[in-house]
Amino acid sequence: MSINVEPLRKILELEHKKGYLDSAVIGGLDRFLHNWVGQATETSPQLLNRFHKLHLVDPNYASLTKQQRKEWVKGVLDFLAEVEHREGEKGEAKLTPVASQPPSRTRVPRTVVSQSIDSPITVIRGISSSLATKFNKLGVKTVRDLLYFFPHRHLDYSQRKSISQLTEGEEETIIANVWQAQEIRLGGRRSTEAIVGDETGNVRVVWFNNPYLAKKLLTNTRVVISGRVSLFNGRHVFESPEWELVEDRELIHTGRLVPLYPLTQGLRPRQVRKLMKGVVDQWAWQMEDFLPPELKERCNLLELPQAISQAHYPEDESVKDRARVRLAFDELFLLQLGVLSKKRDWQESQPGSPFSAKTPVLEAFIKSLPFELTTAQQKVLKELLADLQKPQPMSRLLQGEVGSGKTVIAAAALLVAGANGYQGAFMAPTEILAEQHFTTICQLLSRVGYQEGEEGYLHSYSGVLSHPLTVALLIGDINQVRKQELQQRILDGDIDIVIGTHALIQKGVEFRRLGLAVVDEQHRFGVTQRSALRQKGFSPHMLVMTATPIPRTLALTLYGDLDLSVIDQLPPGRQVIKTKWLKPGQRDSAYAFIHRQVASGRQAFIICPLVEESEIIQARAAVAEYERLSKEVFLDLRLGLLHGRMPSSEKDKVMRRFRSGELDILVSTPVVEVGIDVPNATVMLVESADRFGLSQLHQFRGRVGRGREQSYCMLLTQNPSEVARQRLDIIEKTQDGFELAEEDLRLRGPGEFFGTRQSGLPDLRMAKLSDVGLLELARSEAIRLFEQDKGLEKPEYSLLARELARVWPQAGEWS
Ligand code: ADP
Ligand code: MG
Numbered sequence: 001m002s003i004n005v006e007p008l009r010k011i012l013e014l015e016h017k018k019g020y021l022d023s024a025v026i027g028g029l030d031r032f033l034h035n036w037v038g039q040a041t042e043t044s045p046q047l048l049n050r051f052h053k054l055h056l057v058d059p060n061y062a063s064l065t066k067q068q069r070k071e072w073v074k075g076v077l078d079f080l081a082e083v084e085h086r087e088g089e090k091g092e093a094k095l096t097p098v099a100s101q102p103p104s105r106t107r108v109p110r111t112v113v114s115q116s117i118d119s120p121i122t123v124i125r126g127i128s129s130s131l132a133t134k135f136n137k138l139g140v141k142t143v144r145d146l147l148y149f150f151p152h153r154h155l156d157y158s159q160r161k162s163i164s165q166l167t168e169g170e171e172e173t174i175i176a177n178v179w180q181a182q183e184i185r186l187g188g189r190r191s192t193e194a195i196v197g198d199e200t201g202n203v204r205v206v207w208f209n210n211p212y213l214a215k216k217l218l219t220n221t222r223v224v225i226s227g228r229v230s231l232f233n234g235r236h237v238f239e240s241p242e243w244e245l246v247e248d249r250e251l252i253h254t255g256r257l258v259p260l261y262p263l264t265q266g267l268r269p270r271q272v273r274k275l276m277k278g279v280v281d282q283w284a285w286q287m288e289d290f291l292p293p294e295l296k297e298r299c300n301l302l303e304l305p306q307a308i309s310q311a312h313y314p315e316d317e318s319v320k321d322r323a324r325v326r327l328a329f330d331e332l333f334l335l336q337l338g339v340l341s342k343k344r345d346w347q348e349s350q351p352g353s354p355f356s357a358k359t360p361v362l363e364a365f366i367k368s369l370p371f372e373l374t375t376a377q378q379k380v381l382k383e384l385l386a387d388l389q390k391p392q393p394m395s396r397l398l399q400g401e402v403g404s405g406k407t408v409i410a411a412a413a414l415l416v417a418g419a420n421g422y423q424g425a426f427m428a429p430t431e432i433l434a435e436q437h438f439t440t441i442c443q444l445l446s447r448v449g450y451q452e453g454e455e456g457y458l459h460s461y462s463g464v465l466s467h468p469l470t471v472a473l474l475i476g477d478i479n480q481v482r483k484q485e486l487q488q489r490i491l492d493g494d495i496d497i498v499i500g501t502h503a504l505i506q507k508g509v510e511f512r513r514l515g516l517a518v519v520d521e522q523h524r525f526g527v528t529q530r531s532a533l534r535q536k537g538f539s540p541h542m543l544v545m546t547a548t549p550i551p552r553t554l555a556l557t558l559y560g561d562l563d564l565s566v567i568d569q570l571p572p573g574r575q576v577i578k579t580k581w582l583k584p585g586q587r588d589s590a591y592a593f594i595h596r597q598v599a600s601g602r603q604a605f606i607i608c609p610l611v612e613e614s615e616i617i618q619a620r621a622a623v624a625e626y627e628r629l630s631k632e633v634f635l636d637l638r639l640g641l642l643h644g645r646m647p648s649s650e651k652d653k654v655m656r657r658f659r660s661g662e663l664d665i666l667v668s669t670p671v672v673e674v675g676i677d678v679p680n681a682t683v684m685l686v687e688s689a690d691r692f693g694l695s696q697l698h699q700f701r702g703r704v705g706r707g708r709e710q711s712y713c714m715l716l717t718q719n720p721s722e723v724a725r726q727r728l729d730i731i732e733k734t735q736d737g738f739e740l741a742e743e744d745l746r747l748r749g750p751g752e753f754f755g756t757r758q759s760g761l762p763d764l765r766m767a768k769l770s771d772v773g774l775l776e777l778a779r780s781e782a783i784r785l786f787e788q789d790k791g792l793e794k795p796e797y798s799l800l801a802r803e804l805a806r807v808w809p810q811a812g813e814w815s
Contacts, residue, residue, distance in 0.1 A: 007175070007222075008036055009080045011199045012073050020069040022062055025199055029061045032177070117144045117286060124279060134266045146279050147287065150311050150327075150765065151259030154320065157226035157242070158256050164200035166229045166236050173226040173255050174198060175246065181217035196223060205238040213243075222246040226254035250313075252277045257314045276312055284309040290799040291330070295781060302326040311766075325774065328767035332778035335764070338808040339560035340786050343395065352393030352539045353515050357385040359419040361448070361464060365412060368447040376569035377405055383565045384413050387541065388516070394541035397559050400567030401737045402547045402702025403574065409567075410518045411441050413543060418465055418496040422515025425540075426499040429521045431475045431648050432655060436677065437520065438473040438499045445471065456482065458495070465496070474500035474509070475648055518543045547702070548695055549738040556779060576735055577705040581689060581715040581728040590685055590714050591633050597683050597712075598637055598664045604683035605703055606667045610691045618669050619645035625687075626667045634665060642668040670696070679707030689715035690724040694731050694740040701731075 011032065015024035025032045037056050059072060115123045121143055122132050135141075140149050157173040166172050176196035184193045190211035195202055205225055207213050217223060227241025244254045252258070252273050261272045289296075289304035296303070302310070302319075307326035314320035366373065373381065380398060387394035400406050414424035426441075428434040442451075442459050449461035449469065457473035472495045474486055489495050493512030498504065517540045544562060555564050582590055594604045606629065608622045626641040640654040640663040658666045659678050666681075670692070684704045689697060697715065705711035715728060730743055767774070785797075792801040 005080045005083050007199070008033075009077065012077055012080075014199050016070075016073055016077075020066050020073065022069075025197070030059065033059060033061070115143075117147070117283065118142050121146055124275075124283075126275060126278070131267075134264055137264045138262060138267075143279070143283055144287075146276070147283055147308050148765070149261065149276070151261050153260050154257040154314065155226070155242075155260060156317075157254050157258050158316065160255065162200040163198050163203050163236075166203065168229050168231045168236065170229055171227065172229050173224065174203070175222065175224050175255070176203070178217045178219055178221050178223055180219055181214045183211040183214045192217070196225065203236050203238065204232075205241060205243075207240050207243075210240075216245075217243075224251060224254040226258065250277070252313070257316070257320060259312055280309045280312045288799055290803040291333075292785075292796055292800065295785070299329065299777060299781065301329055304330075324766050327765075328771070328774055329778055331764050331767045332775055333782055334804055334807050336560055336779050336782035337786065337792075337804055340782055341790070341804075343560065343562075344786075344790065348392075352391055352541060353420075353422060354391045355388040355416055355420040355422070355515065355541075357389055357416060359416060361415055361419045362412060364464075365415055365444070365448050369408065369444070370447070371571065373408070374405065374567070374569050374571055376400075376567045377409055380565045380567050381409055381412060383563075384409065384543065385416070387563070388413065388416060393539040394516075394543065395562050396543050396565055397555060397562040398543060398545045398565045398567070399550060399555065400545070400547065401549065401570060402699055403706060404547075404567040404570055406520075406545045406547075406567065407437060407440055408444065410520070410543065410545065411444055413516060413541075414441070414497050414518065415464070417516040417541075418469055420515065422513050422540075423490070423493065423495065423511050424497045424516040424518070425504055425511070425514060426497065426518045427504050427520065428499070428501060430644070431501050432642070432651055433520065434473060434475055434499055434501050435648070435652055435655070438471070440677075441497070441499065442471060445469065458486070469497070470495045471497045471499065474498055474503050476501060476503045478648070514540045516541045516543065518545065520545045521547065547699060547737070549741045560779070573708075575705050575710060577684075577701050577711045577713050579701065579713040579715070579732045579735075581717055581720075581732060583717060584719075587716060590716060593712070593714070594665065594683055594685065595634070595637075601680075602682040602709060603658065603661070603663070603678065603680050604665045604685060605681055605700075606665060607684070607686045607700055608667065608669050609688040610670050615644040615669075619643040622667065622669045629665070629667060637664040639663065639665045639667055642666060644669060670700075677706060678703070680709075682707070682709045682711040684711075684713045686713070686715050688718050690717045690720040690728065693744045694727055695737065695744050697731055698737050698740050 181194035192213040307323040310323035417424040449464035460468040460470040622643040701713040
């Protein structure tokens with residue numbers, strides 16, 4: 001056992017400096033010593049003898065002469081120097097947090113075999129089933145989950161101040177003596193007030209609503225206080241700070257980097273902190289480190305147990321960062337290994353269907369277009385064609401800004417499939433978009449061929465292929481009879497191109513010869529849906545399209561199973577869309593602006609406030625907004641309403657009327673925002689814009705500015721926070737989707753941005769996708785490992801293989 005003699009030494013030094021006037025400590029040295037010795041001998045009884053000799057317990061300092069005081073102080077200081085020296089050799093640290101080193105094996109009580117890292121948290125002492133339920137709500141079920149239940153941030157209480165150094169408004173930490181603590185009433189509520197002091201002065205501390213503390217803070221106990229310093233009646237005061245008694249154990253609430261955990265109802269911060277400290281100390285060392293040692297060394301990564309424990313209770317900022325790096329590396333590395341093996345399985349185990357790209361149809365199609373392909377489109381088309389001719393199935397991500405012209409590229413690829421005698425499928429995230437793609441592709445085809453027949457959602461064209469080319473739309477709510485008929489014809493190989501929603505991947509849809517699958521707006525579909533579509537055919541080529549500009553490294557990491565093509569250029573003549581964010585008070589002027597635009601023949605979109613993920617509630621809100629606008633704001637204008645719950649025929653009707661100019665304003669929910677193309681629309685008004693991501697706002701904005709007229713985007717806000725204001729300022733200034741996406745990533749994190757949760761990708765908690773360096777490192781290490789031992793069959797990789805199987809449980813589905 002050791003004691004901390006530093007405060008005593010400090011006080012005696014101060015006393016020496018002040019000239020032995022017994023003024024170093026409030027209340028006088030006698031009182032202080034009495035208390036201090038009481039505590040010290042409790043922790044270290046063997047010192048008691050020495051203290052007696054020095055008259056430390058009862059020096060009667062107050063009654064000594066100055067010379068006597070001087071000698072006495074010197075004697076004690078010498079003695080303390082000796083104690084400190086000895087303690088230093090033993091390597092004991094005191095109030096500074098103790099570095100959590102792995103205790104030697106002998107000290108760790110090996111746990112009973114039945115309790116493993118994957119046992120439910122109830123195996124942990126102190127976790128009752130009711131507490132476990134609360135943790136379960138946070139997604140924490142096993143001991144492992146708990147170890148990976150990281151604080152969302154830390155408070156830096158590591159710098160200790162003396163009371164005289166306290167600064168108003170700062171987060172500060174002091175170590176002080178309790179002079180007195182009592183229950184008082186503050187604002188009618190039972191609270192605690194304490195006066196604490198150190199060698200430099202006293203300070204008042206209050207805890208609102210917490211009368212019980214008064215009993216815990218006994219006079220003369222030593223306490224650590226961490227919190228914000230405020231000013232009351234011209235004096236410093238701590239208001240409801242964190243506190244902790246100084247005992248001979250590590251501090252967990254104060255005096256260090258203190259973790260703040262995500263909480264749920266019924267979990268108290270102090271309780272969780274205390275519990276986590278115990279869990280980390282007992283269990284972190286039992287985590288098996290699955291990274292190969294030479295990799296860890298090469299990348300200078302912390303050991304896993306150390307990283308976990310430091311992520312919770314870090315020694316200092318720099319180790320905390322290293323812990324985060326290690327854990328983030330794990331996430332990215334495992335993710336990368338997963339996607340690499342998925343790609344390998346996909347490409348190696350299944351032979352694809354090589355197409356011939358030398359088909360007159362393709363040339364005729366490109367010639368028939370009402371515009372010239374941009375250089376970027378041509379380049380991407382070339383990349384696609386090269387893939388399609390290979391015996392391995394294509395697996396490509398096509399990325400291009402809103403309006404960069406992805407659809408026409410997809411159409412070209414689908415035609416090539418048709419020309420090779422294969423079927424093509426085109427999957428869109430919403431019915432409206434599927435319908436629009438259907439219309440667009442039919443229009444394009446009618447320029448190369450002659451429309452022969454049209455039965456509802458089935459068109460056929462002659463003069464394109466050697467047989468009539470048939471294009472069908474398959475969406476959820478066409479009638480059953482029609483649907484079954486369509487499905488039969490798809491199975492018979494009677495239909496060349498099928499365009500639809502996820503209805504395409506549902507049971508009952510079977511293709512005869514699916515050769516190419518195109519998926520639009522990738523971020524709405526997950527890995528699993530992608531693979532479901534793959535399974536519809538005999539290893540079809542796969543083209544995934546997204547308007548979300550993802551930085552290249554990121555795309556390779558998250559969609560490492562896909563090769564990447566980018567359309568990095570907009571068709572010529574695209575205009576800058578004037579963008580402005582407005583405060584609630586400016587709503588009327590926004591409406592007036594729409595009035596004026598409509599008066600000069602233009603049309604406008606109004607995107608309703610984002611209410612909730614539920615489509616039903618969202619739809620209801622849209623109806624209400626539509627009625628309000630129709631009855632109160634735009635009485636003389638023609639308004640249309642579009643939401644996800646409307647029957648498809650209804651949506652189609654509204655869309656058609658809007659496109660043909662029969663409607664002036666289209667009121668729409670955010671769910672149906674993507675991809676709609678109406679060149680005469682020049683105004684986009686987005687309600688509660690501060691609640692959307694910048695990328696999404698950019699997508700909304702992309703709905704206008706498609707024609708020749710100057711277009712505008714107005715972003716109405718409710719009560720934007722400072723951060724929201726900054727973001728809105730950014731979207732006002734830039735039209736660069738890339739920049740906006742990066743900003744989103746920085747502010748919202750990858751999970752939300754990519755919907756990794758739904759996408760079937762493992763969770764990324766520690767990894768920041770903006771950390772390109774680490775992404776690249778993880779990727780290159782994964783490739784290196786993969787090249788050495790694809791199946792992770794070597795014994796030194798067995799732990800890693802097991803970890804991989806754990807985080808990618810669905811891996812089997814993909815091969
Ligand atoms: P997105 O990439 O957002 O899916 P679209 O494919 O919907 O973009 O194209 C947007 C608009 O641009 C469409 O009206 C399309 O006809 C037109 N377009 C596509 N390529 C070109 C081009 N090379 N030149 C001019 N207009 C083009
Ligand atoms: Mg599109």
